[in-house]
Amino acid sequence: MKNNLNQFKQMFLAQLKLTMREKQAWFWGIFFPVILMVIFMVIFSGSSNEDFSAEIALVNEGSNQTSEILLAQINQNALLDIKSGEAVNREQAEKWVKDQEVDAAIILPRSVEKTSLLLIVNKENEQGVTTQAISGMLDKLVQQVNLSVTNTVPMYQLEFKTISSGSSELNYTDFLLTGMIALAIAQGGLFGMVDLVEMRRKGLIKRLRMTPAKMSIFGISDMTMRLLFSIIQIVLLSLIGVFVFGANLYINFLSLGIVFLFGALSFNALGYLISSFSKTSEAYMGVANIGSFIMMFLSGVFIPIETMPSWIQPLSNVLPLTYFVDGLRDTMIYEASIFSRSLWFGILIVLLWGSVSYLLGSWLYKRKSIVANR
Amino acid sequence: MAILEVKHLQKSFGTIHAVRDISFSVKAGEIFTIIGPNGAGKTTTLEMIEGLVQPDQGEIQFGNLKWDKDADAIKMKIGVQPQSGAMFDLLTPKENLDLFATFYNKAKSTEEILALVNLTEHQNNHVKKLSGGQRQRLAIGLAMISDPEIIFLDEPTTGLDPQARRNIWDIILQLKNLGKTTILTTHYMEEAEKLSDRVCIIDQGKIVTLDTPPALIEKLTKEKEVHLSFLNGEESAYHTNQFIEKLSTVERTEQIGKTLKLWTTNTEDTLYNLFRFTKEKQYCVEQVSIDEMSLEDVFISFTGKEWRD
Ligand SMILES: Nc1ncnc2c1ncn2[C@@H]1O[C@H](COP(=O)(O)OP(=O)(O)OP(=O)(O)O)[C@@H](O)[C@H]1O
């Protein structure tokens, strides 16, 4: 037992060194997904904002000194167009936001003591240019008001709140970020097992079999290394997404951990299956590329499945990446709890793919193996 | 006492009979060499003994250990340098050795092995950057890390320059001094002669002969190779060949155009008879040369083949 632990430790250390020294792994596993994400984010979230003007709903339920100052400021602002020309009640404003009849609703403070100004926008437009601009303008406005009442201690601040109109559509940054994370992990598994083909080609597997080394320990340490690498992918992509592109993540770490673990294992199992019938790394890469290509475009990584032609959708609905992407979105954006049914349904499908691949791969390996013992 | 005994090994890959019938036994402390041309079945034989390939027929016994019952015990006892010399290219020699050491119950110190295979200087370079000879030495080092009783070396010197080959010979002789049993394969008769206690020549999956090097060489270098070339051309060569083939002192002959080659165990008698014949027939012999048989020729005469490299 102690020896097994030591073997695991040493094999893991060796694998860590091998991965650190493998430049290809870093390029395709880390650098490439980052570049891809940056390109997509820049292309799709950079719509122009010339001729800007926004229609807003204004709620002024308890007219008071501060609300009057703010109201005056907003009226002065030529870019903000108040719907129906006057303040309305809060229900009406929220309804307009929901129906997207206005770009945002501004709720002015009810009393002098209330120090916050509320901005309500539709979830779908949360990261939109218009929203950003309104929020920017209000920010400035609030600052001006703050300055004009500097002698009073409390400062006005802008509070931000979103209302989702219930559609599953979310803002593109979050959508793409989680899609890219899922894709990077899936590709890590799908492509990563090419190492196995290389090891076999070089006779390393055979070489290890000549020693009393336990191949199961080798497999476990190898998987641990791969999971670690995927965790680095998640963290790095998330950091870039949040800090560079302003993605909003609400993560349920427990559910994310489960989705991640089963997903990463399953995609590695898919790679394992490919390796079992590929004689050369070229053959392996060919198959892996086809698989990755199909999944990349049909699993809702870059564009929502609902927007794709309806005849493609049944295909999307069987691909494992579809469910893995959904799982990551549910757990990273919607904080889905581990009691969520749809979450487990997705995990089940991904696991089904994983276990069938693993069993089939093992069977193929065994059938070809010329070794009787072990 | 036999430390390893194999009996009637056979292995086919589809229609290829890689090993047809191989039996031998190896004594403790011995250097046992298997020599044979490409495709003779050397690697297949070793891989069956190493437990990598399941034989179709035959028995393999390490003392009283057998693969089907004692796989782990055997693996602890043997060290293997495969023909492909597989190792982790992105690790250093030291890291490779350290990793392999953890697979075994007992292991020599990495420093000791590095010194033995003369790689101390390169211990921290990636294996990828080692030369062929350095790689090969590391492969032998990996075979020795567990301080095994029996070491298998599959063509340890193929593709190396003469100096590097001698380095490896030194290592193998050191192993013998340490009391290890070594089983190695090679293409070079010279190497077999220098290193081995016994040599087993195999071809087409069968043992051609098995003996100590002095006995083998004595058996064969008694033969001399004589070249003749005839001025009057092919016909006289043909008739001379017909005549000398029947001489008891002549082992074999070969006639190509107007030249004739013959191998004899008694040069004097053979030449005397030969020249009496040509004089009688008035054939004019243009050139005569006599070669000592080279070791390569010994090998070729046993396997009856050209090199197929
Ligand atoms: N896994 C295999 N599948 C099919 N044929 C094989 C396999 N391994 C060996 N052979 C065939 O068996 C024969 C013997 O091969 P082997 O490798 O044992 O020869 P060898 O004596 O080691 O040759 P070399 O000197 O070139 O290393 C060859 O004809 C080879 O093509």
Ligand SMILES: [Mg+2]
């Ligand atoms: Mg060979």
